[in-house]
Amino acid sequence: MADIAKLAKVSAITVSRALSTPDKVSEKARQRIANAITKTGYVPNRVAGSLASNRTRIIAAVVPTIDNSVYGSTLQGLSDVLRADGYHLMVCNSGVDPRGEETLLFTLLSHRPDGMFFHNVLHTDKTRRLLRAAKIPIVEAGDLPSRPIDMVVAYSNFDSAKAMTLYLGRKGYRRIGFVCNDIRTNPRARERRRGYLAALRALNLPQDPRIIYQTPLGFREGAEALSILTRNCPDIDAIFFSAELWAVGALLECQRRGWAVPGRIAIAGYDDHRIAPEVEPTLTSARVQRMKIGQLAAEMLLQRIRGEHVEHSVVDVGYEIFEGLSA
Numbered sequence: 001m002a003d004i005a006k007l008a009k010v011s012a013i014t015v016s017r018a019l020s021t022p023d024k025v026s027e028k029a030r031q032r033i034a035n036a037i038t039k040t041g042y043v044p045n046r047v048a049g050s051l052a053s054n055r056t057r058i059i060a061a062v063v064p065t066i067d068n069s070v071y072g073s074t075l076q077g078l079s080d081v082l083r084a085d086g087y088h089l090m091v092c093n094s095g096v097d098p099r100g101e102e103t104l105l106f107t108l109l110s111h112r113p114d115g116m117f118f119h120n121v122l123h124t125d126k127t128r129r130l131l132r133a134a135k136i137p138i139v140e141a142g143d144l145p146s147r148p149i150d151m152v153v154a155y156s157n158f159d160s161a162k163a164m165t166l167y168l169g170r171k172g173y174r175r176i177g178f179v180c181n182d183i184r185t186n187p188r189a190r191e192r193r194r195g196y197l198a199a200l201r202a203l204n205l206p207q208d209p210r211i212i213y214q215t216p217l218g219f220r221e222g223a224e225a226l227s228i229l230t231r232n233c234p235d236i237d238a239i240f241f242s243a244e245l246w247a248v249g250a251l252l253e254c255q256r257r258g259w260a261v262p263g264r265i266a267i268a269g270y271d272d273h274r275i276a277p278e279v280e281p282t283l284t285s286a287r288v289q290r291m292k293i294g295q296l297a298a299e300m301l302l303q304r305i306r307g308e309h310v311e312h313s314v315v316d317v318g319y320e321i322f323e324g325l326s327a
Contacts, residue, residue, distance in 0.1 A: 059117065061117040063093060064094060077290070077293065080294075080295065120187075121143050138151065161240075161242060165203075167321050179222070211229050244272075247270075266327035286320070300315075
């Protein structure tokens with residue numbers, strides 16, 4: 001706080017007052033203090049007064065949404081390993097906008113977690129500065145970033161989507177549709193779409209915008225995507241849904257219509273959702289070991305907290321093409 005006061009040309013008491021009762025500080029002083037905080041990466045410590053040590057034994061996990069159950073396996077893996085070592089997991093929903101993550105981060109760091117896990121690799125510059133200034137171990141997941149903040153446990157969305165599309169092409173399908181989230185707000189969807197398009201080029205298949213569809217995640221949305229793509233292109237013979245909820249929704253719609261899968265159309269999914277093994281026919285999909293991601297991330301965080309060397313700071317858990325009966 002003394003550094004902030006010096007930069008802002010105010011007293012340390014004024015800095016403290018600006019953080020606790022900002023209405024008692026002038027607008028000009030508040031702005032100077034805010035600029036100094038941004039420059040230094042300072043975050044107020046909300047828990048220091050109640051701690052007998054420098055450890056809170058809390059790990060913060062930030063996910064884009066708590067409405068998508070695929071994150072549950074990763075969080076469970078994190079929690080299982082951390083709890084066995086006496087640590088607790090704090091889970092937060094950042095939303096898809098990196099600025100939402102930035103706002104959330106300021107609050108999280110004020111509670112001094114011993115480490116953090118992000119199911120996201122796209123961050124604002126301010127978020128990166130805050131995390132580096134925090135000097136705590138960080139694990140990112142969701143993709144393999146070109147600029148890791150610290151440690152990474154993930155897989156390549158591009159490679160896995162390309163492999164799934166190549167698998168369909170080598171099975172003889174020639175009009176392969178693709179369904180994903182909004183690529184403007186979801187970097188993982190953007191990478192999966194890029195992998196899909198790269199596979200089409202490798203297969204010498206045309207890229208047809210009529211059979212590429214972006215939609216929110218859900219069973220109903222998967223059924224609607226099936227309807228739209230088959231209407232747009234009646235000779236479509238396969239659809240790669242880049243999440244299994246969509247794929248299952250499409251399978252249920254095919255059953256409702258009396259369409260044979262894969263006789264009328266082949267369906268492939270992505271991920272390892274709990275419902276996928278229960279559907280008929282079994283779902284062909286690109287599967288990611290999400291539980292393993294959480295377990296490895298927790299082990300790496302604990303190693304760093306204990307001051308131990310982490311042999312591999314970037315771990316690629318890979319993916320598996322599960323050959324079900326739906327394609």
